[in-house]
Amino acid sequence: MGHQGYAVLMTVLTPISYRFPFVLTRMRFHLKAISLSHRTAPLDVRERFALNEAETKLFLQTIRELCGIDEWLVVSTCNRTEVYYVAENDYSEQVAKLLCFQKGVSYLTYSACFRYLTNPDEAILHLFNVSVGLESKVVGDLQITHQIRQAYQWAVDVDTVGPFLHRLLHTIFFASKRVAQETSFREGAASVSYATVDLIETLTQALIQPRILLIGLGDIGQDVFKNLLDANLGSITITNRTRAKADALAEKHNVRVAPFDALIDEIQRADVVVSSVQKSEPLITKTSVQSFNLTSYKYFIDLSVPRSIDPAIEDVPGLELYNIDTLRSSADAALQKRLAAIPQVEQIVREAIDGFNEWTGEMSLSPTIQRFKDALEQIRKEELARHLKHLSADEASRVDKITSGIIQKIIKQPVLQLKAACKRGEANALADVLQELFALDRPLHASSTLS
Helix, strand or coil: CCHHHHHHHHHHHCCCCCCCHHHCCCHHHCEEEEEEECCCCCHHHHHHHCCCHHHHHHHHHHHHHHHCCCCEEEEECCCEEEEEEECCCCCHHHHHHHHHHHHCCCHHHHHHHCEEECCHHHHHHHHHHHHHCCCCCCCCCCCHHHHHHHHHHHHHHCCCCCHHHHHHHHHHHHHHHHHHHHCCCCCCCCCHHHHHHHHHHHHCCCCCCCEEEEECCCHHHHHHHHHHHHHCCCEEEEECCCHHHHHHHHHHHCCEECCHHHHHHHHHHCCEEEECCCCCCCCECHHHHCCCCCCCCEEEEECCCCCCECHHHHHCCCEEEEEHHHHHHHHHHHHHHHHHHHHHHHHHHHHHHHHHHHHHHHHHHHHHHHHHHHHHHHHHHHHHHHHHHHCCHHHHHHHHHHHHHHHHHHHHHHHHHHHHHHHHCCHHHHHHHHHHHCCCCCCHHHHHHHC
């Protein structure tokens, strides 16, 4: 990025506060999040802000350089683009402006699409809920945990993950594993598009590389297409009455486009045909397919209302037809099962967050505990120095060992009490008392006055 680009970016990001040394010991415990998702933005806006791997890594490196904060995570899927960062100061609006700058759009145009979570507890809960699928467009989304892992790996690749995010993400992955193992939250296909892909996988399990023809690229057609890509089931061909729409998808995802006027030929070569075309009368009729020379079963899935495939095609030997009612019934049953499991999932999330908060509490106390140990150790060494000159080497070694053990026993109980106070949410008050009693805020050389 040249000097001119930097000048523009610095204007966009102004004002950003400078970091002061006293912030560094505490700021890693302040997680914040910027969210643009299906709850705040329509599909065309979400597509505009989507980031691929290269764009994500560039964005991570840029915001670290400009904001001076080391821990960042960017999650970008078809349903959300979110930034998580660890800082005591709030940089949320500046980061959103930077994202708009990288995407070449005006922040003022899209500012209402961003949601800022500046409360650490709220941001942590949100990331947990996103990761386990509670915030997904299709509740219990099977893909989201993989997408979070991918986002984590990309952040690791550019070194924007520190101790806090490492621990947080691994806690989340463990909670997601518990959700999969202990609940029915991930079972079944809870949307028509997922159910369609699930059905295709079942129907084609004996085929090495099934040929799938997708007719129509409206909302449901595009959802099925994206899920087919994620499932990596076989060779996908797409066709649409508006060729430009198909060409745009094909260029982005490297799939084959068939001319819409060659539809019958394409149907004949496909193993599975999925139609989501809006038409007042059937697009595919018994007459159009009864002359096929079939060597294996051919499967048709009709997602259109009204139906775009004539039910009479099942009279032709070797053809099987599934309609949207069957898929919707399957999806509704799976969805109800997932919804019923939500209380269990929320309990797993609460337990995971409680455990994580205990860890952060103990981490925040580590400097106090270490200063306490150092203060007592300095007293021990100063007292030993006064008396060791009168002892033999063997006696000095024994006294050193004995006094070291005494110090460890003195330290043990306060440390245990501090850790117990973490679980009660009282650690800060107890740490303040310890600091006051032993003057831990004083330079170490002054600790001898404690004796």
